[in-house]
Amino acid sequence: xxxxxxxxxxxxxxxxxxxxxxxxxxxxxxxxxxxxxxxxxxxxxxxxxxxxxxxxxxxxxxxxxxxxxxxxxxxxxxxxxxxxxxxxxxxxxxxxxxxxxxxxxxxxxxxxxxxxxxxxxxxxxxxxxxxxxxxxxxxxxxxxxxxxxxxxxxxxxxxxxxxxxxxxxxxxxxxxxxxxxxxxxxxxxxxxxxxxxxxxxxxxxxxxxxxxxxxxxxxxxxxxxxxxxxxxxxxxxxxxxxxxxxxxxxxxxxxxxxxxxxxxxxxxxxxxxxxxxxxxxxxxxxxxxxxxxxxxxxxxxxxxxxxxxxxxxxxxxxxxxxxxxxxxxxxxxxxxxxxxxxxxxxxxxxxxxxxxxxxxxxxxxxxxxxxxxxxxxxxxxxxxxxxxxxxxxxxxxxxxxxxxxxxxxxxxxxxxxxxxxxxxxxxxxxxxxxxxxxxxxxxxxxxxxxxxxxxxxxxxxxxxxx
Amino acid sequence: xxxxxxxxxxxxxxxxxxxxxxxxxxxxxxxxxxxxxxxxxxxxxxxxxxxxxxxxxxxxxxxxxxxxxxxxxxxxxxxxxxxxxxxxxxxxxxxxxxxxxxxxxxxxxxxxxxxxxxxxxxxxxxxxxxxxxxxxxxxxxxxxxxxxxxxxxxxxxxxxxxxxxxxxxxxxxxxxxxxxxxxxxxxxxxxxxxxxxxxxxxxxxxxxxxxxxxxxxxxxxxxxxxxxxxxxxxxxxxxxxxxxxxxxxxxxxxxxxxxxxxxxxxxxxxxxxxxxxxxxxxxxxxxxxxxxxxxxxxxxxxxxxxxxxxxxxxxxxxxxxxxxxxxxxxxxxxxxxxxxxxxxxxxxxxxxxxxxxxxxxxxxxxxxxxxxxxxxxxxxxxxxxxxxxxxxxxxxxxxxxxxxxxxxxxxxxxxxxxxxxxxxxxxxxxxxxxxxxxxxxxxxxxxxxxxxxxxxxxxxxxxxxx
Numbered sequence: 001x002x003x004x005x006x007x008x009x010x011x012x013x014x015x016x017x018x019x020x021x022x023x024x025x026x027x028x029x030x031x032x033x034x035x036x037x038x039x040x041x042x043x044x045x046x047x048x049x050x051x052x053x054x055x056x057x058x059x060x061x062x063x064x065x066x067x068x069x070x071x072x073x074x075x076x077x078x079x080x081x082x083x084x085x086x087x088x089x090x091x092x093x094x095x096x097x098x099x100x101x102x103x104x105x106x107x108x109x110x111x112x113x114x115x116x117x118x119x120x121x122x123x124x125x126x127x128x129x130x131x132x133x134x135x136x137x138x139x140x141x142x143x144x145x146x147x148x149x150x151x152x153x154x155x156x157x158x159x160x161x162x163x164x165x166x167x168x169x170x171x172x173x174x175x176x177x178x179x180x181x182x183x184x185x186x187x188x189x190x191x192x193x194x195x196x197x198x199x200x201x202x203x204x205x206x207x208x209x210x211x212x213x214x215x216x217x218x219x220x221x222x223x224x225x226x227x228x229x230x231x232x233x234x235x236x237x238x239x240x241x242x243x244x245x246x247x248x249x250x251x252x253x254x255x256x257x258x259x260x261x262x263x264x265x266x267x268x269x270x271x272x273x274x275x276x277x278x279x280x281x282x283x284x285x286x287x288x289x290x291x292x293x294x295x296x297x298x299x300x301x302x303x304x305x306x307x308x309x310x311x312x313x314x315x316x317x318x319x320x321x322x323x324x325x326x327x328x329x330x331x332x333x334x335x336x337x338x339x340x341x342x343x344x345x346x347x348x349x350x351x352x353x354x355x356x357x358x359x360x361x362x363x364x365x366x367x368x369x370x371x372x373x374x375x376x377x378x379x380x381x382x383x384x385x386x387x388x389x390x391x392x393x394x395x396x397x398x399x400x401x402x403x404x405x406x407x408x409x410x411x412x413x414x415x416x417x418x419x420x421x422x423x424x425x426x427x428x429x430x431x432x433x434x435x436x437x438x439x440x441x442x443x444x445x446x447x448x449x450x451x452x453x454x455x456x457x458x459x460x461x462x463x464x465x466x
Numbered sequence: 467x468x469x470x471x472x473x474x475x476x477x478x479x480x481x482x483x484x485x486x487x488x489x490x491x492x493x494x495x496x497x498x499x500x501x502x503x504x505x506x507x508x509x510x511x512x513x514x515x516x517x518x519x520x521x522x523x524x525x526x527x528x529x530x531x532x533x534x535x536x537x538x539x540x541x542x543x544x545x546x547x548x549x550x551x552x553x554x555x556x557x558x559x560x561x562x563x564x565x566x567x568x569x570x571x572x573x574x575x576x577x578x579x580x581x582x583x584x585x586x587x588x589x590x591x592x593x594x595x596x597x598x599x600x601x602x603x604x605x606x607x608x609x610x611x612x613x614x615x616x617x618x619x620x621x622x623x624x625x626x627x628x629x630x631x632x633x634x635x636x637x638x639x640x641x642x643x644x645x646x647x648x649x650x651x652x653x654x655x656x657x658x659x660x661x662x663x664x665x666x667x668x669x670x671x672x673x674x675x676x677x678x679x680x681x682x683x684x685x686x687x688x689x690x691x692x693x694x695x696x697x698x699x700x701x702x703x704x705x706x707x708x709x710x711x712x713x714x715x716x717x718x719x720x721x722x723x724x725x726x727x728x729x730x731x732x733x734x735x736x737x738x739x740x741x742x743x744x745x746x747x748x749x750x751x752x753x754x755x756x757x758x759x760x761x762x763x764x765x766x767x768x769x770x771x772x773x774x775x776x777x778x779x780x781x782x783x784x785x786x787x788x789x790x791x792x793x794x795x796x797x798x799x800x801x802x803x804x805x806x807x808x809x810x811x812x813x814x815x816x817x818x819x820x821x822x823x824x825x826x827x828x829x830x831x832x833x834x835x836x837x838x839x840x841x842x843x844x845x846x847x848x849x850x851x852x853x854x855x856x857x858x859x860x861x862x863x864x865x866x867x868x869x870x871x872x873x874x875x876x877x878x879x880x881x882x883x884x885x886x887x888x889x890x891x892x893x894x895x896x897x898x899x900x901x902x903x904x905x906x907x908x909x910x911x912x913x914x915x916x917x918x919x920x921x922x923x924x925x926x927x928x929x930x931x932x
Contacts, residue, residue: 101706102699103814103846125706147652158650160659161627174906181813183845184624184887186613186663187895187902188911188929193626193659197652217709233568240567240591243683243751285709285751347647348569379649380569418651425653436653440640445654447917451910463654 001062003041009062010044010086013054018045018092029089030081032074033134034428040067040081047092049167049175049206056204057173059086065460068200070142071113073134075343076426078146078199078462090141093206099124104212105164105181110141110205117210126212129156133327141205147197149422154378155247155283156213158422160196165209168195171453181209194448199424200459202452216247218287220294221313223322225274230352231306232377235278238306242297244290248281251382252374256329259372263332266324272309278377279326287314329374333385338394340369340401342384344412345421351380357411358384365407367400368392381421384408409435425463433464467528469507475528476510476552479520484511484558495555496547498540499600500894506533506547513558515633515641515672522670523639525552531926534666536608537579539600541809542892544612544665544928556607559672565590570678571630571647576607576671583676592678595622599793607671613663615888620844621713621749622679624888626662631675634661637919647675660914665890666925668918682713684753686760687779689788691740696818697772698843701744704772708763710756714747717848718840722795725838729798732790738775744843745792753780795840799851804860806835806867808850810878811887817846823877824850831873833866834858847887850874875901891929899930 001009011019020026020043030038041064046052059066065085072079081087090111097107099121106128108117114135121128130143132150142148144166148159156162165179178192179185195202226232232251239246254275260266270277284290291314301307313319333339346354355373362371368389375383386404388397409419409432419432433442445464452458456466467475477485486492486509496504507530512518525532531551538545547553556577563573565587572594574583580601587594596609598616608614610632614625622628631646644658645651661668692698698717705712720741726732736743750756757780767773779785799805812820821839828837834855841849852870854863875885875898885898899908911930918924922932 100813100815102703147656149650149652153650157627160656161623170906176906177904178907180882181815181846182811182882182884182887183619183814184615184811184847185884185902186615186888186890187884187886187899188663188891188907189668189914190613190626190659190663191907191910193656197654197656202655214706237568240680285755289751345648345650347566348649349566349647380647381650416646416648418648418653420653421648421650422652429653433653436651438643440636440642441644441654441657444657444917448655448914451913451917 006058006062006064007042009058010042010055013058014044014051015047018047018051020045029069029072029087032072032077032079034075034077036077036080036427038081039083040085040087043087043089045089045092049169052088052169052204052206053173053175055086055088056169056171060171060173060457063455063457065457066204067459068145068204070110070139070145071134071137073138073142074146074426075423076420077428078424078426078459080427082461088204090139096120099126099212103181105209106212107207107209108140109207110139112140114138114140114143121212122215125215127215128162128210128212130159130162133330140208140210144196144205144208145198145200146424151248151250151376153376154249155245160193162211163192163196163208164211166192166195166205167207168203168205170203171455171458176203197424199426199463201449201463202458204458216283218284218290219247219319220282220284220290221319221322222280222294223270223311223325224278224280224298224307225270225272225309226276226278227305227308228275229355232276232278233348233351234306236378238301239280242282243293244282244284246280246378247283248279249378250279250326250375251377252277252326252329253372255370256372256374257325259332259336260325260328263335264328266328268325269311270309274308279322326374329372333372333387336387337390338388338397340386342408343381343421343423344384344417344419345379345381346412346415346417348378348380350415351377351382354411354415354417355382358408361404361407361411365400365404367404368396369400427462430463430465472524472528472530473508475524476508476521479524480510480517481513484513484517486511495535495538495553498538498543498545500541500543502543502546502893504547505549506551506553509553509555511555511558515635518554518635518670518672519639519641521552521554522635522637526637526639526923529921529923531923532670533925534611534670536576536605536611537600537603539604539608540612540892541889542886543894544890544892544925546893548927554670556605562586565592565678569647571675572678573673573675574606575673576605578606580604580606580609587678588681591681593681594628594676594678596625596628599796606674606676610662610671610674611664611666612890617714617716617842619842620715621711626659628677629658629662629674630677632658632661632671633673634669634671636669637921637924642669665892665929667915667929668924670924682749684750684756685713685785686748686750686756687785687788688746688760689736689777689791690744690746690773691736691738691775692742692744693771693774694741695821698742698744699814699817700772702844704767705746708748709759710748710750712746712844713749714745715844716745716792716841717843718743718792718795719838721836722838722840723791725798725802726791726794729801730794732794734791735777736775740774745788792840795838799838799853802853803856804854804863806852808874809847809887809889810850810883810885811845811847812878812881812883814844814846816881817843817848820877820881820883821848824874827870827873827877831866831870833870834862835866893928896929896931
């Protein structure tokens with residue numbers, strides 16, 4: 001089939017405006033937040049699962065690779081368009097079902113924006129607890145395809161825990177209706193869990209039945225200054241004695257705090273300057289008792305010297321002020337210059353040694369960047385951000401970054417860590433996969449990929465090469 | 467290789483007592499709680515992963531099928547030995563690692579008994595929240611292989627939510643070390659989740675890193691008498707207004723209660739007799755406030771007539787008394803005669819219609835059994851137990867049971883339900899798989915099975931025929 005014939009076939013099967021072929025129209029769809037250069041022969045915007053099926057069949061018959069595309073907020077290049085591909089955008093698959101308050105679930109098409117979903121279920125006093133910075137643009141389908149994490153993983157886990165059923169289209173155009181609303185269905189291999197996190201390489205997710213939970217009651221947010229990094233996991237162990245559920249347990253270095261204060265003009269009410277800060281959010285039944293318990297818990301930790309200073313935010317303004325310090329870090333660094341980011345994970349009990357190893361490497365290598373350390377301690381996923389020294393050249397920065405990266409991945413491997421905690425593999429982490437996965441695992445990945453997509457047409461070149 | 471050569475090879479690689487070949491020694495290992503007739507040429511009892519590897523390699527070379535075996539408490543025949551097979555029992559793989567209180571996890575070999583694990587982690591004030599009737603015999607490996615459920619699923623979910631890492635041996639004798647202690651590791655397909663619930667047909671689980679959580683604080687157990695089955699889900703919706711986490715939401719019919727009272731001599735303090743009873747367990751920070759809130763919540767429901775009578779158990783004796791009514795049902799029925807059991811699931815919002823359909827079928831068919839209805843409402847998994855009328859023949863009972871079963875599975879399918887909520891497929895549910903899974907799903911199952919086990923030697927004939 002010629003290219004024109006393929007485009008004609010596609011266009012015939014899509015409702016008006018469903019096929020973009022002009023370079024300017026295609027451009028916004030071929031990359032993600034990494035700004036990796038991408039390309040595509042066209043972009044399809046199906047309005048229904050039936051339209052997805054017809055697009056997939058046309059591509060399969062013509063051997064055109066398909067790159068599924070959601071909100072394109074990915075950070076691993078998973079949605080980057082590859083030469084000759086068709087980008088299949090879920091933007092117009094954006095229907096939301098009624099909230100089922102008996103079964104506590106809701107059906108959402110893949111293109112529904114995360115925040116739209118949140119607002120939809122909040123109206124029924126329920127929560128879909130996947131909370132991430134990109135929620136204003138990211139989609140349900142993208143969250144599922146990448147098994148998104150976020151700030152509430154310590155309490156709720158990753159996206160894969162909040163889905164019961166999937167609708168997905170195979171490369172043959174079969175519509176899989178997997179599991180629906182069932183919480184319990186032990187009849188064979190869990191294809192829902194296999195598709196979650198598969199980054200569009202096995203089938204195209206077109207909709208999902210999402211599990212909901214009750215909204216948190218009273219929240220209380222603590223900001224604690226601690227004497228060193230070791231105190232961060234120590235404090236986490238101490239937090240076990242609190243009779244409350246921990247909603248978040250985040251940390252950041254003084255360097256990160258300084259950046260937020262200087263670049264974004266935000267204020268921190270703590271009077272003591274410390275090497276590290278910990279943000280803990282707790283949920284309780286009663287605001288007054290929650291605050292009293294927290295004060296009682298912190299007092300001896302201050303006497304012991306584990307905590308140097310602290311503040312408790314109970315009102316939504318105070319809580320917002322504390323979160324603003326943690327959530328402003330990425331923006332403040334972006335304003336400061338070129339940054340390399342590493343989204344890694346290690347077992348929580350290795351966190352201190354891992355950070356020691358990282359710091360030692362930087363001391364040894366004397367690179368032209370500074371380390372900005374923050375992230376999710378309780379999930380074992382610190383974010384390492386490397387900020388270029390103001391006067392260093394880009395060339396030197398990238399060279400030093402690559403030199404550091406090689407050692408970083410070896411350190412990670414030695415601690416049983418992962419090269420991608422949250423962001424997935426996509427295009428950009430593929431070469432480092434052997435640091436997190438064994439040869440046997442990769443062989444099984446290829447067999448599974450072959451079972452679903454024998455001609456390698458679904459997001460080819462992503463996750464694993466066949 | 468002759469049979470003797472295989473046995474010699476196996477025996478060489480196992481420590482003393484590691485190979486059973488005498489029929490009397492083999493017998494306890496070839497069946498499960500269903501008492502389905504099984505057989506085996508021998509039973510291997512490896513003491514280490516290395517021994518598992520050598521057993522698997524010997525079997526693979528000699529094309530001997532392997533049936534993995536844990537506590538043999540299964541209810542679908544998954545561990546039943548098949549002609550010419552080697553049963554690989556995990557009994558001697560029973561080491562338990564130290565509890566990691568920082569990362570809240572523990573490593574357990576596959577043969578560790580569930581209850582032993584519970585006691586091990588309780589000593590650190592932590593919980594592995596898989597709580598099932600068989601816990602005194604069931605093993606960690608069995609729980610994982612069947613994705614076990616239990617009474618706490620409403621709060622904690624199924625077994626698959628409480629594991630981060632698996633060690634498993636492939637049919638080639640490769641040891642997969644999957645994911646370890648990482649909560650976050652988005653690098654490729656989730657093989658841990660694929661192996662969980664695969665009933666030993668893809669690889670042999672030899673150990674697991676299990677996630678732990680804090681133990682519940684104060685618990686309060688309610689027993690409420692309600693006017694009809696419709697009131698059960700209605701009450702579940704009302705329970706959303708409680709500012710407490712629901713630890714259990716169970717129900718049973720008056721017929722079940724009568725059976726427990728008559729056969730086990732247990733007492734129920736409720737004075738009103740009602741068609742259905744609901745057991746709700748709640749967790750709170752403070753025992754006094756919890757009880758007060760519950761009383762406040764129940765009062766208007768009694769005024770409305772949704773609840774006819776109720777009691778609140780706060781002490782452990784009172785709570786035990788209430789649970790004794792729910793947990794005695796299975797035993798009391800076993801004492802009454804022959805029972806057919808159906809472990810099914812439906813979307814929670816279909817529960818009322820589903821039960822109506824079931825009752826109508828029984829009214830129409832006039833079988834020689836009575837329906838005893840109880841189970842987990844909030845997870846959509848009612849247990850249907852059919853108890854033979856005392857004077858009916860076994861032949862008539864089985865014939866009537868099979869006639870009912872055919873309609874039951876069709877009803878289930880029409881409600882988007884499952885033929886096996888918790889117990890798995892094994893040998894006994896295989897023929898009904900098409901009621902829960904589509905042809906495309908079954909095709910993918912076979913492809914996945916082939917990718918892991920091309921010669922069909924791992925628990926062959928279970929879950930899906932290749």
